[in-house]
Amino acid sequence: ILNVEQSPQSLHVQEGDSTNFTCSFPSSNFYALHWYRWETAKSPEALFVMTLNGDEKKKGRISATLNTKEGYSYLYIKGSQPEDSATYLCALDTGRRALTFGSGTRLQVQP
């Protein structure tokens, strides 16, 4: 069973703060790294799918970077807003037809 680890488990920030969290994975098993945003009582929604070492993706105030050689990805949120409050999941695709999810980072942004 692959070990995909996310840190921290939870995070409380003030509105306007910038924040980041980490997804770590075994670098020898890699096809793609997915990031999802999961609001309470809703379904996970895709943010990014990253495949190349050094890849950087951006969607509004959210961006992500990928280092496949050392086995980690960072997700950054610039100027956090209360609507950013959610659990952020990463998932590893090893190309074997199944995604392995981390347990997520739960972000709460205080107004």
Next chain:
Amino acid sequence: NAGVTQTPKFQVLKTGQSMTLQCAQDMNHEYMSWYRQDPGMGLRLIHYSVGAGITDQGEVPNGYNVSRSTTEDFPLRLLSAAPSQTSVYFCASSRLSSGGQETQYFGPGTRLLVL
């Protein structure tokens, strides 16, 4: 497009009962999967399918059966429900590229309570 749909939204079962959770997608995706979500454990893969007639086990398959007779539908069957199967179940689908998956689209979830 309706995307990924799941029924029912909520179900209460007694121990030993069987039931089928329905999942359908209208995006012509090859890949479909079932996850369960339990507090503190994230999403765990139960079963998945890479096309009609092809299914495989995920991380936690015991107590569940699946079949994929069409591209659109991927039902999950609980053979004899146990309290340990109380969870929220998500179905997801995606296209397959040459080596792996593209973005997964999730259904709204089915909340199951086994008494």
